[in-house]
Amino acid sequence: MHDMSVHAGQHHAPPTSFIRKHVFSLDHKVIGKQYYALALVAAFIGMFLSWLMRIHLAWNNAAIPGLQLLSKTGAPGGVMTPEYYLQLMTMHGTIMVFFVLTTAPFAAFGNYFLPIQVGAEDMPFPRFNMMSFWVTFTAFLVLMSSFFLGDGPTLGGWTQYAPLNAVGSVAGPGQGLGVVLWMASIALFCVGQLLGSLNFITTTLDLRVKGLSLMRLPLSAWAWFITSCMGLTAFAVLMPACILAILDHVAGTSFFVASNLVINDQIQPHSGGSTLLWQHLFWFFGHPEVYIAIVPGMGIVSHVLLANMRKQMLSQRTLIYSMGALALLSYMVYGHHMFVSGMNPYSSLAFSFPTLVITIPSTIVVLIWTFSLYGSRLRINSASLFALGFISMFVSGGVSGFFLAQPSIDIMLHATYFVVGHFHLVMGVAAMFGIFAGTYFWFPKMTGRMMNETLGKAHFWLSFVGAYCIFMPFHYLGMAGNVRRYASFVDDYLQPLIPVHRFITVAALCTGAAQLIFLYNLIHSRFRGEAAADNPWEATSLEWSTATPPPFDNFGGKHPVVYHDPYQYGVQSSVGDYVMQASPEQVKSDNEEK
Amino acid sequence: MSQADLTIGHPTGQTLGPAFAIPTKKLAMWLFIIADTMTFAACLVAYGFLRNGTPDWPRPFHSITNVAIMTFILLTSSLTMLIGLRSARAGDKAAAFRWTMITAALGIVFAFLHIREWMGLIDEGMTMFKNPWGTGLFGASFFSITGLHLTHVTGGVIALLVVGVRYKGGRYNADDIEVLGLYWHFVDLVWMFVVPLVYLLNLTH
Numbered sequence: 001m002h003d004m005s006v007h008a009g010q011h012h013a014p015p016t017s018f019i020r021k022h023v024f025s026l027d028h029k030v031i032g033k034q035y036y037a038l039a040l041v042a043a044f045i046g047m048f049l050s051w052l053m054r055i056h057l058a059w060n061n062a063a064i065p066g067l068q069l070l071s072k073t074g075a076p077g078g079v080m081t082p083e084y085y086l087q088l089m090t091m092h093g094t095i096m097v098f099f100v101l102t103t104a105p106f107a108a109f110g111n112y113f114l115p116i117q118v119g120a121e122d123m124p125f126p127r128f129n130m131m132s133f134w135v136t137f138t139a140f141l142v143l144m145s146s147f148f149l150g151d152g153p154t155l156g157g158w159t160q161y162a163p164l165n166a167v168g169s170v171a172g173p174g175q176g177l178g179v180v181l182w183m184a185s186i187a188l189f190c191v192g193q194l195l196g197s198l199n200f201i202t203t204t205l206d207l208r209v210k211g212l213s214l215m216r217l218p219l220s221a222w223a224w225f226i227t228s229c230m231g232l233t234a235f236a237v238l239m240p241a242c243i244l245a246i247l248d249h250v251a252g253t254s255f256f257v258a259s260n261l262v263i264n265d266q267i268q269p270h271s272g273g274s275t276l277l278w279q280h281l282f283w284f285f286g287h288p289e290v291y292i293a294i295v296p297g298m299g300i301v302s303h304v305l306l307a308n309m310r311k312q313m314l315s316q317r318t319l320i321y322s323m324g325a326l327a328l329l330s331y332m333v334y335g336h337h338m339f340v341s342g343m344n345p346y347s348s349l350a351f352s353f354p355t356l357v358i359t360i361p362s363t364i365v366v367l368i369w370t371f372s373l374y375g376s377r378l379r380i381n382s383a384s385l386f387a388l389g390f391i392s393m394f395v396s397g398g399v400s401g402f403f404l405a406q407p408s409i410d411i412m413l414h415a416t417y418f419v420v421g422h423f424h425l426v427m428g429v430a431a432m433f434g435i436f437a438g439t440y441f442w443f444p445k446m447t448g449r450m451m452n453e454t455l456g457k458a459h460f461w462l463s464f465v466g467a468y469c470i471f472m473p474f475h476y477l478g479m480a481g482n483v484r485r486y487a488s489f490v491d492d493y494l495q496p497l498i499p500v501h502r503f504i505t506v507a508a509l510c511t512g513a514a515q516l517i518f519l520y521n522l523i524h525s526r527f528r529g530e531a532a533a534d535n536p537w538e539a540t541s542l543e544w545s546t547a548t549p550p551p552f553d554n555f556g557g558k559h560p561v562v563y564h565d566p567y568q569y570g571v572q573s574s575v576g577d578y579v580m581q582a583s584p585e586q587v588k589s590d591n592e593e594k
Numbered sequence: 595m596s597q598a599d600l601t602i603g604h605p606t607g608q609t610l611g612p613a614f615a616i617p618t619k620k621l622a623m624w625l626f627i628i629a630d631t632m633t634f635a636a637c638l639v640a641y642g643f644l645r646n647g648t649p650d651w652p653r654p655f656h657s658i659t660n661v662a663i664m665t666f667i668l669l670t671s672s673l674t675m676l677i678g679l680r681s682a683r684a685g686d687k688a689a690a691f692r693w694t695m696i697t698a699a700l701g702i703v704f705a706f707l708h709i710r711e712w713m714g715l716i717d718e719g720m721t722m723f724k725n726p727w728g729t730g731l732f733g734a735s736f737f738s739i740t741g742l743h744l745t746h747v748t749g750g751v752i753a754l755l756v757v758g759v760r761y762k763g764g765r766y767n768a769d770d771i772e773v774l775g776l777y778w779h780f781v782d783l784v785w786m787f788v789v790p791l792v793y794l795l796n797l798t799h
Contacts, residue, residue: 236632252723253734272729
């Protein structure tokens with residue numbers, strides 16, 4: 001029985017045709033790269049949309065040349081209508097949360113490196129894995145296709161609140177077919193991520209090589225494992241919610257529409273449903289989703305920092321337990337998104353408490369990082385800089401979470417830019433920095449070439465300073481009462497804030513442009529970069545003990561045996577100050593966990 | 595303390611099997627069941643949420659005869675599934691195939707009775723959005739929840755036929771029957787939640 005499960009990943013032989021090799025590939029490494037490419041394209045589209053929105057917010061009546069080509073009705077003469085602003089905002093949020101922050105750190109890096117880090121040849125269900133990517137890709141196409149509808153994509157925001165998501169085109173442009181496409185796309189996305197999570201969990205539990213106990217897994221593998229446990233349960237709730245919303249559109253049901261609703265002076269034919277029900281179903285998924293986006297980043301950052309600190313974490317075990325606690329608690333706090341929804345105030349109290357509790361494991365994680373960094377001779381490179389940047393962003397964005405966790409304060413701040421600043425820093429930029437750290441760190445292994453360090457560092461400093469310039473002022477805007485989700489700020493009391501908006505817009509344009517350095521570095525290094533050694537960072541985990549890039553079956557027909565904890569840095573061995581997991585060498589070490 | 599804990603910090607490379615010594619296919623089925631439980635739970639919670647919040651919720655069912663028969667059939671099919679697995683474990687291929695097919699047949703009878711019940715309700719004027727007795731939400735949630743369950747039964751019947759035939763042909767073994775059995779029992783278990791919540795709660799006083 002053991003042999004069967006250990007070798008379950010060897011079902012398929014190396015492909016020979018171009019299509020089976022690069023398009024419909026069963027190889028987890030190719031699928032990982034496909035996910036990365038999808039996330040990259042999505043990230044640039046999402047960023048471009050945010051540029052358009054920022055320009056419109058800062059210079060309200062300015063025509064953006066060429067915008068009318070994107071949508072004749074949405075931007076007549078290049079000037080954005082309020083509805084079109086909301087449509088772009090919705091697409092920006094949806095693309096970023098689902099197709100960037102979920103796919104890149106979790107699906108892309110996880111697919112590529114989880115099987116290698118456990119010493120397996122592939123995932124146990126390669127066909128499911130291939131389906132997972134292609135279903136996700138189809139979901140992306142379905143979402144993008146709504147740009148080409150006559151009235152454009154949906155304008156309901158990435159949360160698609162009821163009843164606007166259920167009443168049809170009477171609620172505004174894009175609320176008819178646009179919403180149906182959105183719901184279909186996200187339901188498909190759920191299917192893709194469920195298949196992925198299934199593979200990740202079985203890989204972690206069943207395919208580990210000899211000697212690799214759970215506690216010997218690298219922190220990145222732990223993070224993907226924990227994330228897939230969340231993915232398995234969270235996406236399974238969003239999927240039926242999306243299907244019910246589709247039924248409200250096409251089958252005449254009223255799950256999410258209350259009786260006697262009047263929209264645009266028309267009484268709606270629906271009756272009997274509940275608008276709050278959608279929020280409950282959505283946020284039961286939505287809050288774990290936040291951690292699905294950030295926990296892989298925590299794992300990647302720990303992994304990258306360890307290789308550059310050249311010493312062990314203060315307590316690897318506590319870090320793992322904290323990530324697990326975050327995952328568990330993430331299901332109990334979802335109501336903090338609904339403090340202003342009209343939910344029973346006692347429920348707010350019940351959701352506020354675990355929300356404050358969840359700051360404890362978050363704080364433990366940050367403290368372990370900082371105290372581990374203390375006294376280490378950190379190797380400064382693009383990867384470790386972005387890892388430090390992750391910690392900085394996570395703390396800066398997390399601190400405002402303490403405020404928002406309390407219903408009495410949240411009621412004031414909920415509909416303002418304070419919340420926008422909070423979640424962009426803590427889950428948007430932080431998770432992006434995790435993706436960048438992973439990219440600079442693993443690029444040599446994935447492609448066999450090094451990325452350019454000078455460009456990488458320039459990319460880091462511009463992004464780091466730029467991100468703060470964009471998102472810190474959001475907090476001040478919020479406290480000054482600047483409402484969010486508005487297409488323009490024409491009221492008297494908002495006029496003095498317009499210069500702040502202009503500053504943010506300029507910062508966003510510059511920071512966005514700095515990402516082109518990354519794109520150039522990525523493409524140029526892929527073809528012209530310096531050749532990479534098998535273990536350029538002198539790191540210890542299994543991905544570094546195989547060839548660069550890894551062969552089709554990852555370890556060239558051999559099965560590595562693991563002899564050590566994942567991060568044996570700061571020891572004396574025959575190769576230097578580290579010993580690899582797969583090396584049988586016995587070393588003296590003072591800092592192995594007891 | 596588990597074996598895994600003991601090996602920490604001892605760089606001797608001790609051999610470890612899979613964490614819980616559970617075959618991969620079986621683990622995958624359990625994971626699927628966890629995810630599917632969340633899906634059904636979401637639907638049933640949504641149903642309870644709507645039912646509690648709606649004053650004119652109808653109670654149109656007069657008799658439990660039909661649903662009792664359906665429940666009996668589904669429960670029996672779990673038993674036949676178990677007998678099939680026991681035969682497969684004992685190496686009696688013919689009996690295992692026969693019991694698997696009987697399970698599939700019971701599933702088909704269940705689906706037939708279910709669709710007949712649906713047709714009866716549709717004849718009485720119930721649709722996804724209206725019915726003669728009260729809020730239209732009743733039809734919406736009834737058809738959605740029982741429809742989701744019926745989809746699972748249909749999928750299960752197809753899987754039983756495919757796995758049964760391939761087991762007979764030698765491509766699948768007793769382990770595959772066991773994994774499929776997990777699914778079938780799960781579909782049965784879900785029905786045990788659907789019956790009280792969707793049928794018994796909506797019986798006419």
